[in-house]
Amino acid sequence: MTNPLLRRIGLALAAPVLAAVFALVISALVLELSGSDSIDTFRTIGSNGLKLETFVDTLNRATPLFLAGVAAAIGFRMNLFNIGVEGQYILAGFAAAVVGAELNAYALPGFVHTAAIIGTAMLVGAAWAGLSGLLKVTRGINEVISTIMLNFIATGGIVAALLPKVITDPTAANQGTDEIAERAWLPELNGLLEIVTREIGKGRRLTGVFLIAVIVGVIYHVVVNRTVFGYDLRSSGMNPFAAFAGGVPPKKMVFLAMVLSGLVAGLVGMPEILSENHAYDQGFIQGLGFGGIAIALLGRNSALGMTFAALLFGFLDSSSAVLQVQASASAEIVKIMQATFLLAAVVAYEFVSRIRQRDEVARASVATDVAVDSAAIGGASA
């Protein structure tokens, strides 16, 4: 007989590991079919993965993914499908960059300047998401539809229309908002890592937003699982009628969940604004909103799960950059790996939960046989 605790831990790890193996097999197949050497590609990814610089890059990429995941997960907990994280963070990033640049002209302490930028981003994200919430509670418009529309309006409409207006130097290489003054930049966190590692090279800098993401993750976990508000949120997601009869106002919760989701979504673009480009330009990173949905699904809306999911996707993204440089395989293979991983994980979760249930039944039958037998003796004589 195996140790039950070991078996339980094994089962907890089984789903992600199974999914990973499956994703690797599929990717290998695709690589071979497309004429690349799969062993060679995996070796490149693997040896690259051991580098400290890759680790920093992974954290940098995981940070916004995680934030987007939390934003999506807040909606998921309420059965709200906020597809609009994408539009929310892009609009928020743009607004924050504009405000940040405007504030260059004023003599502000650095942290006030930074706080103003972050605050703007969060508020704009919240407002944009809140709009969908409002449409849902007042007009009954499905949030999937409204957030998709608002994505278009945000990216294709507002940002596309306003960006040219804020470009001051039409000859600059990167067409975007003015660079934000250095005092507002978030400090890099290399020093923090270097306490336990060697010096980080290649000009890699760990974004200060990483720390914000950690804080957001902790707050998310605590609020959802330990507070009355979190209970209200989860119960409305599970059964809105019962929650309402239990005193949870459904409309208010829908609105609040959307606003909070948008609040976090606003932070997704902050690494670009506060650590990398210090401006919003045409190269502003896109697609993180959809990445966030994948992270929330993979991490099953739990803070810890989403942390692992974001790290994994961040690492794969980072590998994709390396593959591009080495040209040993198409960088798109990473997208295929991410997608198969996501699909495989969903299947594996189901599989493992079945095994777990069977285990429990087996344990239960040992425990209850005695009790039921004695009850039956009494019953048979009746």
Next chain:
Amino acid sequence: MAPAIELIGITKRFPGVIANDNINLTVEEGEVHAICGENGAGKSTLMKILYGMQPADEGVMKVFGEEVTFGSPNDAIDRGIGMVHQHLMLADQMSVIENVILGSEPTKGGGIIDFDAAKAHLAEVGSAYGLTVDPDDMIDTLEIGERQRVEIIKVLYRGAKVLILDEPTAVLVPQEVEELFNNLRELKADGATIIFIDHKLQEVLEISDSITVIRRGKTIATVKASDVTAGDLAELMVGEELPSPATGDSTVTTDVALEVNGLTVLDDDERAVVDDVSLKVHRGEILGIAGIEGNGQSELINAIVGTWSANSGNVRMAGKDITTASVRDRREAGLGYVPQDRHREGLLLDAPLWENAALGHQTGAPYSKGFWIDRASSRDHTGTIRSEFDVRSPNVDVSARALSGGNQQKLIIGREMTAHPDVLIAAHPTRGIDVGAQADVWNQIRAARAEGLATLLISADLDELIGLSDTIVVMYHGKLVATLDPSEIDPRTLGSYMTGAALSDASATDPGPSELSGDPS
């Protein structure tokens, strides 16, 4: 001739319990076979196995002599077995006809659903058995009794020869039960076989030919209905005498705890479903509302609880106007609520028991402190509910879904009663609870009443209504049409008030809808 159904050695285990333990059951063709047993005895589980919803761990099933294994309900339907569940399973946002054909849609070719053919067939089935439904009604506009009729028709529509009905009468008033039984007799005359689960032993004796009693997952006995009395059955089930509700001495005070004045609620078509209703419930009083489902009772309690807003009139609790207060404010002010549909309004099926116990009371002790959920004390308190109200479950961490229907109901009663409300809105409080536990619930309500609880009781069980209430008012077409003294009325007469039959004679003494007081006269 081979029996219609033969179950041999069926065993089914769930985490922490053996729901069915080597069960044997033989149902002859053309009979009505009742299955009785305590809450959690394993009745629903056995039926779900027979209907292919859950696989048995062990055992053999034979249908008309042929051994079968079912992978899904579709396999069971193919063999002519149909089931109406204890908790109705209709898609709320669809029409009656869509629900009826769901999963077996007739097509015109090209994959287009042939609604005309479906409706024609539905009408045929309906008139054959005297069951009427409007195929175009949306499910969420139907009363629970009507929904059940849809479920039965749905099963008949698929040509079921063996009909499983899991506690069909729990949601019905006596007249509807009578109607259902007539339908069943007709079905039986046409050669159908019926398996029937019910906690009301009189009903069991009335409709069934044979009765199988299950206790803690094991078959105890199969008897002929003509050979036993309700007392014998109760003893087989729980080893106890049949309890009956009786209020005992009046504890009614003169303090008004709940007051409703001229309350009117309109439905979507601007029709008054609650029409100028006024009532008072005093501390220490149980006011019973009698009425057939669909006469405005659910809208009335929704307006009192606050999940539905009133169009005019007001609601007061302890003198304070709460007409526009939020549900949460009302509940924090001491309003307890046992909803009529436990799955819809009472439970978070996938959450653990302790989170279900907190529902409706999550803003205060023992479930939370300030902003924080107090897990330790929530679980502790849920443990208390579990033992005090005999909620049979392995622990407080299993999901509410894992409880049998009656045990879910006991959990809801427990969470409301242990919160010590000032006013309790109780809709069918013992719905689905077995005869033994029913007496416990009645005692709990009576004890709270003696301590000043004001209860507004709605029940389809007229014995319960008459036995518990200090005063009974009759609700008919949205109005309160009569005030009755429970000590002077029997279920028959009460029934005739509810259908409106007695109203023509009663109108002479009718005090009028404007000032119906709960005062015992």
